[in-house]
Amino acid sequence: xxxxxxVPKYIILLTFFIMQTQQADSxxxxxNDQSIPDRKWWKEAVFYQIYPRSFKDSNGDGVGDIKGIxxxxxxxxxxxxxxxxxxxxxxxxxYDNGYDxxxxxxxxxxFGTMDDFNKMLKGFHDRxxxxxxxxxVNHCSSNHKWFKEARKxxxxxxxxxxxxWPAENGVPPKRISFFDENANGWKYNKETNSYxxxxxxxxxxxxxxxxxxxRQEIYKMMRFWLDKGIDGFRMDAIAFISKDIKFPLLPPEYxxxxxxxxxNGPFLHDYIKEMNTEVxxxxxxxxxxxxxxxxxxxxxxxDPANHELNMAYHFxxxxxxxxxxxYKRVDPNGYNLLEFKHIYSKWDSAFSVKGWGTIYLxxxxxxxxxxxxxxxxxxxxxxxxxxxxxxxxxxxxTPYYYFGDELGMNNIKFDKIDDYNDIELLTNYxxxxxxxxxxxxxxxxxxxxxxxxxxxxxxxxxxxxxxxTTGTPWLKINxxxxxxxxxxxxxxxxxxLNYFKKMVGLRKNNLTLIYGSYHMVDENNPDVYAxxxxxxxxxxxxxxxxxxxxxxxxxxFKYDHLDLEINNYPDKPRLNDEHELILKPYQSVIYxxxx
Ligand code: TEU
Ligand code: CA
Numbered sequence: 126x127x128x129x130x131x132v133p134k135y136i137i138l139l140t141f142f143i144m145q146t147q148q149a150d151s152x153x154x155x156x157n158d159q160s161i162p163d164r165k166w167w168k169e170a171v172f173y174q175i176y177p178r179s180f181k182d183s184n185g186d187g188v189g190d191i192k193g194i195x196x197x198x199x200x201x202x203x204x205x206x207x208x209x210x211x212x213x214x215x216x217x218x219x220y221d222n223g224y225d226x227x228x229x230x231x232x233x234x235x236f237g238t239m240d241d242f243n244k245m246l247k248g249f250h251d252r253x254x255x256x257x258x259x260x261x262v263n264h265c266s267s268n269h270k271w272f273k274e275a276r277k278x279x280x281x282x283x284x285x286x287x288x289x290w291p292a293e294n295g296v297p298p299k300r301i302s303f304f305d306e307n308a309n310g311w312k313y314n315k316e317t318n319s320y321x322x323x324x325x326x327x328x329x330x331x332x333x334x335x336x337x338x339x340r341q342e343i344y345k346m347m348r349f350w351l352d353k354g355i356d357g358f359r360m361d362a363i364a365f366i367s368k369d370i371k372f373p374l375l376p377p378e379y380x381x382x383x384x385x386x387x388x389n390g391p392f393l394h395d396y397i398k399e400m401n402t403e404v405x406x407x408x409x410x411x412x413x414x415x416x417x418x419x420x421x422x423x424x425x426x427x428d429p430a431n432h433e434l435n436m437a438y439h440f441x442x443x444x445x446x447x448x449x450x451x452y453k454r455v456d457p458n459g460y461n462l463l464e465f466k467h468i469y470s471k472w473d474s475a476f477s478v479k480g481w482g483t484i485y486l487x488x489x490x491x492x493x494x495x496x497x498x499x500x501x502x503x504x505x506x507x508x509x510x511x512x513x514x515x516x517x518x519x520x521x522x523t524p525y526y527y528f529g530d531e532l533g534m535n536n537i538k539f540d541k542i543d544d545y546n547d548i549e550l551l552t553n554y555x556x557x558x559x560x561x562x563x564x565x566x567x568x569x570x571x572x573x574x575x576x577x578x579x580x581x582x583x584x585x586x587x588x589x590x591x592x593x594t595t596g597t598p599w600l601k602i603n604x605x606x607x608x609x610x611x612x613x614x615x616x617x618x619x620x621x622l623n624y625f626k627k628m629v630g631l632r633k634n635n636l637t638l639i640y641g642s643y644h645m646v647d648e649n650n651p652d653v654y655a656x657x658x659x660x661x662x663x664x665x666x667x668x669x670x671x672x673x674x675x676x677x678x679x680x681x682f683k684y685d686h687l688d689l690e691i692n693n694y695p696d697k698p699r700l701n702d703e704h705e706l707i708l709k710p711y712q713s714v715i716y717x718x719x720x
Contacts, residue, residue, distance in 0.1 A: 167411035170207035182594035205629035225266035255356035288322035357411035364388035388417035427480025453574035487527035501535035511693035512713035533621035538572035586612035652676035687716035
């Protein structure tokens with residue numbers, strides 16, 4: 126300090142100013158770093174998925190709605206997310222909670238009106254939040270005008286909007302349905318003396334994409350929504366839209382894996398290229414495919430050279446820990462972290478070469494990530510929720526974060542079949558029952574794996590029904606809303622909610638966590654998932670202890686020092702002389718690594 130007193134004050138100020146500017150410049154430089162090829166908003170965005178049915182009910186009918194979303198726009202803004210994915214809000218009889226659409230260009234009665242939609246879209250855009258909608262075009266509802274007309278007569282102009290097998294040709298070749306009690310993908314229709322195809326429920330007839338007239342109907346509908354200013358689409362079961370209309374027997378190489386067979390139709394990519402040429406290429410929008418199958422198949426959707434879609438999500442990660450050939454049968458040994466690390470590393474490297482990936486652990490088809498991948502016991506609920514959030518928000522892929530996971534919501538684990546709503550679960554329950562299967566085992570498995578676990582209403586506060594509704598909720602609310610809710614967690618600086626906001630900020634202020642290269646550290650460690658992210662000389666080390674016990678990570682690379690950026694415990698891990706990090710149960714930390 127002695128030296129400083131000799132230097133005139135203005136020099137000190139000037140030096141300080143220059144240092145600040147340089148530091149700020151380097152950050153601005155980094156943020157605007159042109160060395161990153163092909164920057165896109167949807168690569169840098171954090172997406173937040175909202176299941177409207179369960180988000181917020183504004184009129185006391187027990188069902189979430191658009192006015193409810195409007196009332197919570199500021200909550201969503203404060204999360205720091207950049208975009209939302211809305212599950213279907215179109216007219217629907219709700220056999221599959223909106224994935225059976227009876228009018229693509231009107232709003233589901235329970236959710237409100239088109240005027241509500243317009244107000245919501247403006248509300249999001251005023252807050253600089255983009256909105257992508259769910260495009261469900263592999264099938265529509267059996268209540269759709271097209272199907273109601275088609276099933277009246279083979280001469281209807283809509284008959285060939287669907288796939289029919291004429292009864293005079295005998296029983297159609299086997300196709301399975303995911304949502305049918307007899308798993309039968311064909312249903313006989315008397316008026317036309319023919320069978321129609323449905324990969325999902327009988328109330329969800331598959332659309333005939335082989336018919337160019339139908340395809341133009343879909344493109345017209347897409348323009349309707351894009352011209353209203355939405356920012357893109359999540360494409361439901363899009364991999365299934367092309368069918369081999371000779372309906373051959375299941376080729377042996379699929380040995381019973383119907384989802385992979387369905388996802389490999391002969392003209393699938395021709396149709397998506399046509400969709401891009403005729404619609405998507407004319408708008409600045411983001412698209413994400415719900416894809417199926419291998420890396421090679423999924424990459425086709427997002428390889429920029431193909432001019433199809435922008436992003437894709439796969440299922441390989443979320444199917445880990447289930448036993449094969451039985452509906453969502455949980456492996457009593459749980460999942461293997463080494464397999465988990467391998468899968469997510471494989472998909473990272475796949476998407477690093479071509480296209481761009483997504484990362485998710487929860488959505489409306491999944492149980493709560495905390496129960497499935499973390500540990501929802503009172504002792505570990507919060508730290509393991511924060512650890513999973515750190516994983517999702519530090520990987521090289523666009524994060525799709527599921528509403529409620531920021532609170533650490535967990536599975537409700539229904540005991541009674543009558544508490545369930547999901548058509549997929551209920552049809553599988555009936556199949557087990559009809560075969561005299563082990564219903565007790567089935568119900569235990571569903572406590573972990575059922576989709577309804579991820580659909581229980583959002584927990585706003587400690588008032589009745591968690592502040593979700595003043596009526597009777599359409600699906601029971603988890604009784605732990607008394608302590609897992611927005612109001613309590615906003616008031617607690619150490620809550621999972623505030624941790625989520627901090628982690629979102631860390632990701633968005635560091636292009637290295639978005640675009641940086643990815644390399645696993647101590648990759649054979651069976652307890653800890655660790656990796657570095659590097660870009661233009663900046664390097665971060667992400668360390669995730671996936672176990673309910675102390676674990677050790679060997680930091681095998683050279684470094685000068687590690688600056689802690691975020692930690693889900695108050696005290697940082699001990700680093701011993703052997704460069705081993707001693708991690709508490711489910712501890713997750715991110716370090717800025719200096720050379
Ligand atoms: O899910 C499609 C889907 O999950 C299938 O690809 C999956 O392999 C099948 O369900 C077997 O488990 C989408 C929606 O996300 C889902 O909510 C809908 O129920 C379904 O399509 C039908 O629209
Ligand atoms: Ca309502």
